[in-house]
Amino acid sequence: MHSHIYDVIVIGAGGMGSATAYHLAKSGARVLVLEQFNRGHTFGSSHGETRIIRFFYDKPFYTELMKTAYTEWRSLESESDKQLLFITGSINLGTKGNKYMKAVSESLNEAGVNYAWWDKKELTKRFPQFFVPDHYDILWQKDTGFLYASECVLTHLELSERHGAIVREKTQVNRIEWQTDVPTIRTEKEQYLGRKVVVTAGAWTSSLLSKLDLPLTVTKQQVCYFKPTNTEMFRPNNYPVFTENTADDEFIYGIPYFGKNGARVARHGLGKTFLPDMCEREPDADYDKHINAFVKERIPSLGKVTHSEVCLYTETPDEDFIIDTHPDCPNVLIAAGFSGHGFKFCSLVGRIMCELALNDRTDFDISPFCIKRKVCLE
Ligand SMILES: Cc1cc2nc3c(=O)[nH]c(=O)nc-3n(C[C@H](O)[C@H](O)[C@H](O)COP(=O)(O)OP(=O)(O)OC[C@H]3O[C@@H](n4cnc5c(N)ncnc54)[C@H](O)[C@@H]3O)c2cc1C
Numbered sequence: 001m002h003s004h005i006y007d008v009i010v011i012g013a014g015g016m017g018s019a020t021a022y023h024l025a026k027s028g029a030r031v032l033v034l035e036q037f038n039r040g041h042t043f044g045s046s047h048g049e050t051r052i053i054r055f056f057y058d059k060p061f062y063t064e065l066m067k068t069a070y071t072e073w074r075s076l077e078s079e080s081d082k083q084l085l086f087i088t089g090s091i092n093l094g095t096k097g098n099k100y101m102k103a104v105s106e107s108l109n110e111a112g113v114n115y116a117w118w119d120k121k122e123l124t125k126r127f128p129q130f131f132v133p134d135h136y137d138i139l140w141q142k143d144t145g146f147l148y149a150s151e152c153v154l155t156h157l158e159l160s161e162r163h164g165a166i167v168r169e170k171t172q173v174n175r176i177e178w179q180t181d182v183p184t185i186r187t188e189k190e191q192y193l194g195r196k197v198v199v200t201a202g203a204w205t206s207s208l209l210s211k212l213d214l215p216l217t218v219t220k221q222q223v224c225y226f227k228p229t230n231t232e233m234f235r236p237n238n239y240p241v242f243t244e245n246t247a248d249d250e251f252i253y254g255i256p257y258f259g260k261n262g263a264r265v266a267r268h269g270l271g272k273t274f275l276p277d278m279c280e281r282e283p284d285a286d287y288d289k290h291i292n293a294f295v296k297e298r299i300p301s302l303g304k305v306t307h308s309e310v311c312l313y314t315e316t317p318d319e320d321f322i323i324d325t326h327p328d329c330p331n332v333l334i335a336a337g338f339s340g341h342g343f344k345f346c347s348l349v350g351r352i353m354c355e356l357a358l359n360d361r362t363d364f365d366i367s368p369f370c371i372k373r374k375v376c377l378e
Contacts, residue, residue, distance in 0.1 A: 006032045008357045009185050009194030011173050011208065013039055015046035015149070015343050016335050017200035018156035019350025020357075022076075025163035027354055032192060033165060034185065036172035036204070039157055043276075044202045045312050046153050048223070049259040051343035052241050054090060054144040055113045058103035059320075061368050063111040065348060068364070072347030073147065080155045083148070088236045088256055090144030091123065093298075094245035096135045101245070105139065115141045129239055129299050144241045146255050149343055156350065173201075173208065178329040196357040197332045203276035203312045205336040214322065214371070216337050219271030219313045220279050224291045224305040225262040233301065234263045244298070252294055262306060265291050265299075268340055269313075276312060283308035313340040321345075323352060323369040333357060334371070 008024050010017045013035035024031045037043060053070070057063045073085045094101045108115050118138040123130055132138065157167055175186040176197055185192040201208050203218040228234055234257040243253045251268040267290070274280070288305045295302050316322060316337035326332035333356050335349050342349070348364070355362040 004193070005182060006030050006192065006194045008032075008196045008198060009034065009192055010198045010200060011176075011185070012199070012201040012204070013153070013157060013167060013169070014044045014200065014202050015153055015346040016202070016338070016349050016353070017198070018153045018160065019346040020198050020200055020335070020353040021160035021165045021167070021350075022156040022163070023350045023354035024357060025160040025165035027358060029354075029358060031160065031165040032194065033157070033160070033167040034171045034173050034187065034192070035167065035169050038169050039167065040150055040154055045314065045338070046149060046202075046343065048149055048309060048311065049261055050146040050255045050264060051149040052144065052253065052255060053085060053147050053344040054141065054241070055108060055111065056090065056092060056104045056115070056139070056141050056144065057107050058100050059368075060107040060110045061365060063107040063113060065345065065364065067111070068351075069345050069348040070143070072351060073152075076152070076155060076159075076347060080159060082151065082155060084152050084155065085145060085147055086236050086258070087143065087145035088240045089140060089142045090241040090243070091118070091127065091130070092137075092139040092141075092243050092245075093130075093132055094137050095247060096137050098137065098245050101137050101139055108141070113141070113143070115139055127240060129233060129301055130242070131298060131300065145236075146241060146258065147343060148258075152346065156346070176208070176332060178331060181331070183329065183331050195331065198353050198357055199332065199334045199336065200353070201336070202338075203314045205314065205334070207276075209326070209334070212326070214336065215317050217273055217315045218276050218279070219273055219315060221266070221271045221311045221313050221340065222283050222287045222308050223264050223266040223311065224288055224308045225264055226295070226302045226304070227262040227306045228257075228301055228303045230301060231257055239263070246294070252291075254299070263302060265295055265302070267291070271313060279310070279312060281310050283310055315339045318373075320373075321349075321369045322371055323349065323366045324371045325356070327371060330360075
């Protein structure tokens with residue numbers, strides 16, 4: 001059977017695949033996107049209404065890359081004529097002198113991004129919703145906000161189609177073969193040829209590239225929503241994104257009231273390990289209790305959890321992404337292991353994957369994300 005040859009085939013239409021398809025199609029490439037479920041499905045990592053976007057990171061290379069990621073989101077907004085990015089500012093909370101916040105301030109300094117240390121009095125004046133202990137460090141950063149996540153994915157896909165991409169839903173890729181210069185993609189019924197293949201398969205990356213033995217762990221994550229009595233007090237104009245490094249070494253974050261779900265509070269990391277198709281989809285009641293206890297102390301006027309959702313993280317050992325060429329085939333590119341903090345980078349990762357696919361290179365520093373970095377070989 002002779003198949004039509006695409007310039008690039010993108011496997012997976014989540015956050016990363018949709019952005020990659022958009023950049024490729026906009027550059028004039030003939031693009032095919034294959035997605036095993038329907039667009040906007042809720043089984044992977046990119047569904048839900050909100051994802052935090054921020055400069056603050058304890059690793060400076062992320063802060064630096066975020067400068068372009070913000071610009072790319074803004075240009076997606078202007079091309080689509082939709083608001084996708086909502087700026088609220090953020091507060092990081094943590095015990096005085098904690099290492100994470102010190103590293104965050106160093107990254108921001110290095111990248112020339114402004115921030116301020118607040119005292120408790122300033123916090124209470126600006127955001128009376130929060131009750132923090134006297135000995136806390138409080139770091140304010142004005143550029144933080146959130147992305148309207150599910151809409152970002154749909155918008156990237158819509159625009160990629162407008163630029164000529166073909167998006168096939170309910171089409172699961174079973175195998176990638178590269179005996180010739182042009183890799184073949186096999187699904188149950190069809191085969192497709194692409195000069196380049198970009199694998200953006202999220203939690204399913206390890207099963208699709210099983211021979212590679214990538215160090216990826218898929219974990220169940222839960223997010224809790226609150227519908228406080230005073231809704232206005234928690235809307236994006238009146239309430240910031242927050243994170244807290246708790247005394248028990250947890251990382252808890254919150255996002256303002258947006259859309260139909262309410263204000264979000266969740267714990268980053270710490271999830272049970274699963275194969276993606278076997279993951280429990282039921283929220284865990286103990287987790288809700290834990291978040292309720294935190295909220296009661298820190299933000300009591302939020303009230304209690306009204307409902308929770310489950311989502312997947314695909315984690316690398318060092319929580320840094322994998323963005324690289326397949327070690328056995330230069331025509332297969334991989335973007336995976338976004339470790340629960342990748343969404344804000346979709347707009348940039350899409351551009352990087354496009355550059356790698358069409359030009360075999362990118363000027364962005366992706367060296368921290370190479371497959372063979374030390375941690376992945378251990
Ligand atoms: C609860 C939660 C909160 C988060 N909060 C934030 C945040 O605040 N800020 C932030 O920046 N990031 C956040 N993240 C992380 C971010 O959402 C993810 O890093 C990002 O969405 C990963 O996108 P992806 O495209 O790699 O994966 P996905 O969106 O899961 O996409 C992979 C796609 O590939 C498809 N696929 C897989 N295998 C195949 C196959 N064989 N054939 C065809 N299709 C296939 C899947 O169906 C899926 O649609 C959060 C994640 C979760 C779960």
